Amino acid sequence: MADLAQRAGGARSAARPAGTTAPPARQRSRWSGPRARTRLLELGFVVPAVVYMLAFFGYPVVQNALMGFQEYTTRTFITGEAPWVGLENYRAVISSSVFTQATFNTVLFTVGSIAGQFVLGLAIAVFFRRRFPLGGLLRSLLLLPWLIPLIAASAVWRWILDKDTGVLNQVLGGLGLDSNPGWLTSPSLALVTVVVVNIWIGIPFNTTLLYSGLQDIPEELYEAAALDGATRWRAFRHITWPLLRPVVTVVLVLGVVYTLKALDIILGLTQGGPANSTQTIATQSYNLSFQQFDFGQGAAMGNILIVVSLAFAILYLRVNRRALDE
Amino acid sequence: MSLSASLPLPDAAPASGTTDPTGTSTSGPARPPVRTERRSWGSTVAGVLILAVLLFPLYWMLNVSLQPAGSAVATSWFPLSPSFEGYTTALADQGGNLLTSLLVAAGSVVLSLVIAAPAAYALAQFRVPGAGIVLFGILISQMIPGIVVANALYSAYNDLGLLNSLPGLVLADSTAGIPFGILIMRAFMGSIPPSLVEAARVDGAGPIRAFVSIVLPISRNALITAALFTFLFTWGDFLFALTLTTNAEVRPITLGLYQYIGTYVSDWSTVMATAVLASVPAVVLLVIAQRYIAAGVTGGALK
Numbered sequence: 001m002a003d004l005a006q007r008a009g010g011a012r013s014a015a016r017p018a019g020t021t022a023p024p025a026r027q028r029s030r031w032s033g034p035r036a037r038t039r040l041l042e043l044g045f046v047v048p049a050v051v052y053m054l055a056f057f058g059y060p061v062v063q064n065a066l067m068g069f070q071e072y073t074t075r076t077f078i079t080g081e082a083p084w085v086g087l088e089n090y091r092a093v094i095s096s097s098v099f100t101q102a103t104f105n106t107v108l109f110t111v112g113s114i115a116g117q118f119v120l121g122l123a124i125a126v127f128f129r130r131r132f133p134l135g136g137l138l139r140s141l142l143l144l145p146w147l148i149p150l151i152a153a154s155a156v157w158r159w160i161l162d163k164d165t166g167v168l169n170q171v172l173g174g175l176g177l178d179s180n181p182g183w184l185t186s187p188s189l190a191l192v193t194v195v196v197v198n199i200w201i202g203i204p205f206n207t208t209l210l211y212s213g214l215q216d217i218p219e220e221l222y223e224a225a226a227l228d229g230a231t232r233w234r235a236f237r238h239i240t241w242p243l244l245r246p247v248v249t250v251v252l253v254l255g256v257v258y259t260l261k262a263l264d265i266i267l268g269l270t271q272g273g274p275a276n277s278t279q280t281i282a283t284q285s286y287n288l289s290f291q292q293f294d295f296g297q298g299a300a301m302g303n304i305l306i307v308v309s310l311a312f313a314i315l316y317l318r319v320n321r322r323a324l325d326e
Numbered sequence: 327m328s329l330s331a332s333l334p335l336p337d338a339a340p341a342s343g344t345t346d347p348t349g350t351s352t353s354g355p356a357r358p359p360v361r362t363e364r365r366s367w368g369s370t371v372a373g374v375l376i377l378a379v380l381l382f383p384l385y386w387m388l389n390v391s392l393q394p395a396g397s398a399v400a401t402s403w404f405p406l407s408p409s410f411e412g413y414t415t416a417l418a419d420q421g422g423n424l425l426t427s428l429l430v431a432a433g434s435v436v437l438s439l440v441i442a443a444p445a446a447y448a449l450a451q452f453r454v455p456g457a458g459i460v461l462f463g464i465l466i467s468q469m470i471p472g473i474v475v476a477n478a479l480y481s482a483y484n485d486l487g488l489l490n491s492l493p494g495l496v497l498a499d500s501t502a503g504i505p506f507g508i509l510i511m512r513a514f515m516g517s518i519p520p521s522l523v524e525a526a527r528v529d530g531a532g533p534i535r536a537f538v539s540i541v542l543p544i545s546r547n548a549l550i551t552a553a554l555f556t557f558l559f560t561w562g563d564f565l566f567a568l569t570l571t572t573n574a575e576v577r578p579i580t581l582g583l584y585q586y587i588g589t590y591v592s593d594w595s596t597v598m599a600t601a602v603l604a605s606v607p608a609v610v611l612l613v614i615a616q617r618y619i620a621a622g623v624t625g626g627a628l629k
Contacts, residue, residue, distance in 0.1 A: 041533045042452045049445030049508060050460060056501050057467040060478035067478070077484060124376060132369035138377050140616045143623070144384060147608035149562035151580045152601040155587050156387040159594050167386060167401060203380065205623065212624040261471035264564045268584065285473045290569055295477060302474040309469040 061306070067299035074293045082296070089300040098276050098284055106280040109195055109266075110259045116199035117255060118248075121206025126236070128207070129214050139211065146204035154268025157197050158184065187277040190270050194278050198265055206251055213247030214240065249319045257312050261305065281305045387605070391598035412595035413603075420600050423582035426492070427561055427604075430578060433496035434503055434560040435553050441500075442507030442552065447541055449508065450515040451523070461512075464505045475501060476569040483570055490576050498566040503556030510555075510622060514548035515541065551618040554611055561607050579604045 068089055070082040093099060128139050145153060160166050161183040169180050183193040217240065225235050263282045266272060272279040272287065279287070282305055289298025391412050392405035417424075448454050449461060479498055480489070488494030518541060526536040542549065567581040583604055586597045612619055 038533060042448060043454060045444035045448035045452065045533070045537070046454050046457075046460060048441045049504065052441055052500070052504055053460075053463055053467060056475065056479075056497070057463070057470055059482070060475040061470060063478035063482070064474050072481075077481070127369075127376070128373070130366070130369050132366035132373065134370050135373060138370075138373045140612065140620060141377060142380060143612060143619060144381060144608065147558055147612055147619070148384070148605035149564065149580050149583075149608075151562075151564050151583050152387070152604045153383070155583055155597055155601045156383050156390075158587055159390060159598065160383060160386055165401070170401075200380070200383070208620060208623045212620075257469050261473070263471075263473060267564075267568075268587070271588075282471055282473055285471075285477070286565075286569075289473075289477050289480070295481065298477050299474075302471060302477055305471050306469070306474060309471065312469070 064299045064302055064306075067296055068303050070296050072294075072296035072299065076295070085296070089296045093288070093297050093300045093304070098279060101276050102279045102281050102284045105191060105278060106260065106282070108191060109198070109262075109278075109280055110256060112192075112195040113198040113202060113259050113262075114252060114255045116195065117202035117206045118252060120199065121203050121251075122210050124203065124207045125210035125214055126240070128211055139207075142207060143204045145201055150201065150264035151268050153201060154197070154265055158269060161193060184270050185274055187275045190274060190277045194266060194269050197269060198259070198262065201265065202255065202259075206255070209251050210244070210247060213244050217243045246319075253312060253315055253319055257309055260309055260312070281308070384605070387598050387601050390594055391602045393595050395593050395595045409595070412593075412599035415593070415596040416599040416603060419596070420579060420582045420603070423577050423579045424603060426576055427579040429492055430495045430499060430563075431557045431560040431607075433492065434499045435556045437496055438500050438503030438507050438556045439549060439553060442504050443511055443542065443545070443549065444537065446508045446511035447515045447537060447545075450512045451518070451520060464508055467501075467505050472501075472565045473569075476565055479566075480569055488570075490571050490573055492576060494570055495563075495566060495576065495578070496560075498570055499560040499563045500556070502559035502563070503552070506555055506559070507552035510552050511545060511548045514545055518544055547618065547621075550615065551622040554615055554618050555622045558608060558611065561604075 067082070069084055069086060070076075071085045071088070072082045076082045124142070128135060160168055163169065163180060163182040163185055166183075168183065172178075173180070181189055184190050221239050221243075222235055225231075225239055230238060261282050262280075263286060266278055266280060266283050267286070270278045272283045281301060285298050285301035285305060287298075288301055289295050389403070389405050390401055392408040392410070393401060393412070394407075394409040395411050395415070445460075449457050454460075475498070483489045483494050488497070522544070523536045523540055526540050527533075531539070562580060563578065564580040564584065567578040568584065571577055571581065579600070583597070583600050586600060
């Protein structure tokens, strides 16, 4: 009621005396008294999170956007100067020979990883839908490769895949295949190897999400279908797949977004080499900033990655909204 | 302590739900029980085989870590005469780094919960102005590559003197825990009946007291899940360790391991012992808090 009267007073703004007294009175009615105090306190619940998100996501994005237009190198840290160079960083980054390769590698790495993780993850999820002794235990142990630090995983894979002493070549040699391929050291093999290792890392995540999606499909549907003679493959095609679609979309989009920015596993296995054969946009951004100390070009590369990710983000949010609506 | 104390409950829940072996009877009494039994044990064998293939690298990590140092030529398949040399060297070299990782991870868990829990509650239950924008921002933040954040933080940290510092790493590493924590706790806190909190408010408790004495205890499971994942994210962080530290003073274990494998490696048993030590928290947490882990993987993505 008081608020209404206040607003009415505000509308008569031509009247000076009313105009000068109204604002403080209005403020008091909104931000004091027990209810207003509660509202302020409630706002206080969110403020720290908002401040943090702005400082650690908002600021970096804005700062990177600016740095992309600046000559930002080690000299900047000494002199404090970062001259504006317009689109020079983008021109340099895109015209370099690494860029084409990195883009190509990023696409192959992402598509290959997601396809492998998804197909194997789904197969394993469907398998674990059966009820059998120790099923739950085995399913949760499956998560281990995903939970250990990526650097620990890449360390052991480097040793398994080692050209001369790794266990993989040992076994292949024992089988009579004595070619001793350099899985991580040959430019033609390294990217495929990195994709395979990344598939291994992503299977648990895919399996767990898809499994929980499968659990939401009512058992009765399968029983009814079985009465109609639909089993196995046909049941999968006509019941499982259509009902799993929302989860599938979420899994795929999240997978793409996470894989696009993946860095640890590539740095751990190959550091982008040999001869840039496993360099992606993300690792190249790291290289430019933290190996060549050209933060401007690194930022430009990072911004390109953001734009690509955002294209998927839009898809992700649309999917998410649809999932929430259901 | 509180984790193991809560174990009987969560463990009992999934057992009676999805994985109960006797649950096979739901597939109909028409099927002879003996056959079902045999078939399901067959599935167990297949399941063990799948797992054996997928977990082989982890076995190999453990196996190599227990081999005597320097036996490079052909690693044997089993650590028949286990040697703890690798672990001795690893602990001597990397003991301090393990401690650094532990401190950073613990700090990040505390910071993330303190910031995320109230925000999650407010976003779930209050009519906060701009709540939609905040949520949108959190979802968008998941698309921002870590290298972009690191790129900008490096110069900011350089100015603020936060490079090579524990607080610097705790703050940067919480970029994983805080958004995840808000999403997962908000999903849970949305299901708390408002009447519970209103009752306390009628008794004169302010929003903060009602939050601490009612909401937090009820949300224990969501808090544990958020804390577990924040710990694992931070413990496994590599990018911020790599970019925001420049000397050996503050060096997390992931970076220590990276520097081991970055140079030419002659002593793989030490490297693998370090990898095993770096993986211990994941194994321990998975064993004692299995249900929270599974809940976190699905909840973070699907809610």
